[in-house]
Amino acid sequence: MKKMLEGIKVLEFTMNVAGPTAAAELADYGADIIKVEKMTGAEERAFSPLIDGKSLTHCWLNRGKKSITMDMKDPRAIEIIKKLANQADVLVESLRPGVLAKLGLGYDDLKESNPGLIYCSISAFGQTGPYSKKPGYDVIAQALSGMMSITGEADGAPMRHGTTLADYFAGVAGYASIATALYHRSRTGEGQHIDMSLLNGMIHLNSMIDKLNEDIVVTRNGNHHPSIAPFGLFNGNNGESVVIAAPSGKAFGALCNAMNRQELIEDAKYKSVTGRANNQDELTKTIEDWLKTYDEIEQAIHVLEAQGVACSKVNTTKDVVNDPQVLHMKYLLDAPTSDDIKQETYMTRGPLAQFSKTPGEIRKAATLGQHTHEVLEGLGIAKEEIDAMLKDWTKE
Numbered sequence: 001m002k003k004m005l006e007g008i009k010v011l012e013f014t015m016n017v018a019g020p021t022a023a024a025e026l027a028d029y030g031a032d033i034i035k036v037e038k039m040t041g042a043e044e045r046a047f048s049p050l051i052d053g054k055s056l057t058h059c060w061l062n063r064g065k066k067s068i069t070m071d072m073k074d075p076r077a078i079e080i081i082k083k084l085a086n087q088a089d090v091l092v093e094s095l096r097p098g099v100l101a102k103l104g105l106g107y108d109d110l111k112e113s114n115p116g117l118i119y120c121s122i123s124a125f126g127q128t129g130p131y132s133k134k135p136g137y138d139v140i141a142q143a144l145s146g147m148m149s150i151t152g153e154a155d156g157a158p159m160r161h162g163t164t165l166a167d168y169f170a171g172v173a174g175y176a177s178i179a180t181a182l183y184h185r186s187r188t189g190e191g192q193h194i195d196m197s198l199l200n201g202m203i204h205l206n207s208m209i210d211k212l213n214e215d216i217v218v219t220r221n222g223n224h225h226p227s228i229a230p231f232g233l234f235n236g237n238n239g240e241s242v243v244i245a246a247p248s249g250k251a252f253g254a255l256c257n258a259m260n261r262q263e264l265i266e267d268a269k270y271k272s273v274t275g276r277a278n279n280q281d282e283l284t285k286t287i288e289d290w291l292k293t294y295d296e297i298e299q300a301i302h303v304l305e306a307q308g309v310a311c312s313k314v315n316t317t318k319d320v321v322n323d324p325q326v327l328h329m330k331y332l333l334d335a336p337t338s339d340d341i342k343q344e345t346y347m348t349r350g351p352l353a354q355f356s357k358t359p360g361e362i363r364k365a366a367t368l369g370q371h372t373h374e375v376l377e378g379l380g381i382a383k384e385e386i387d388a389m390l391k392d393w394t395k396e
Contacts, residue, residue, distance in 0.1 A: 022172070062366065074389070098133070145203045170198045234287050249271075
């Protein structure tokens with residue numbers, strides 16, 4: 001079956017998480033990715049978890065890609081890259097802003113000979129501006145975007161998200177931006193530069209910025225929504241908890257019916273969204289007192305679901321693997337490891353979306369430099385010349 005992005009050629013200069021994620025999403029749907037790595041390999045090849053001393057994170061981030069190794073300080077390597085760029089539909093890079101331009105490989109350089117090139121730059125803070133040259137990581141983007149200021153207990157310190165949210169979201173957003181640019185090019189023939197940053201991605205997710213229009217600065221509110229109630233985590237007995245989301249009047253009524261507290265529906269304090277939010281401390285205590293009438297939280301969840309209340313226990317990561325809905329979706333799967341790992345498969349996430357006619361596929365990641373000869377010989381470079389360059393590039 002032909003893949004949706006089959007025939008799309010991508011040249012990649014990335015490391016860590018965000019950049020590799022963007023290119024890997026393209027690979028899932030059939031794009032041909034050539035990743036250019038330094039002779040010692042990209043940093044993510046050392047990320048845990050490890051099997052046989054090899055990174056499963058690398059297997060995920062670089063799935064479905066070809067790997068070639070080069071010393072980009074060598075003018076011969078730059079000339080080879082320019083030839084590859086002339087054949088590419090897309091270039092994805094996540095190096096420090098300006099690094100590729102100094103090598104003559106910036107967007108303005110490459111578009112002259114390949115005007116249809118889509119050139120996606122992923123960085124911490126963007127390609128220009130006062131922060132553009134500063135080092136930046138996921139947690140810094142979370143901090144600068146205001147996301148950490150609204151995460152955590154009301155009387156506690158700001159808290160980062162439990163996963164590398166800024167990195168992964170910037171990668172997925174980069175992929176979406178590239179797909180949009182490819183569609184634009186299909187209509188106009190025009191390529192373009194994409195400037196995607198971790199900071200932009202986190203600000204995009206920070207919906208609390210909209211509250212500034214009401215002159216409200218939202219701060220941390222623990223496991224509850226600052227302006228909608230009941231909408232958060234509620235504690236029962238034995239350290240067990242349940243998430244309950246009843247934002248509308250109808251949903252709140254269903255919750256009151258589940259608790260057999262119908263009088264709360266007409267209580268003036270709870271008649272409106274604003275009223276419920278303003279009195280959420282009292283409302284939270286009422287709900288938790290009811291939950292504690294059950295020995296196990298699953299008993300309360302059964303009652304809530306019978307009334308149509310949106311609710312869920314809080315799954316551990318291990319619970320997710322065995323969740324009936326997740327099992328039904330078949331989203332978690334066994335994917336191939338790289339050729340330098342004895343274990344042939346590992347459990348991981350599947351392609352991001354499930355397409356009915358052209359499904360994605362998680363393909364094997366390459367060992368370091370696995371395709372150097374194949375790719376360079378495809379440019380007409382003799383094997384002996386490639387061997388000589390690789391020898392030069394691996395010298396102390």
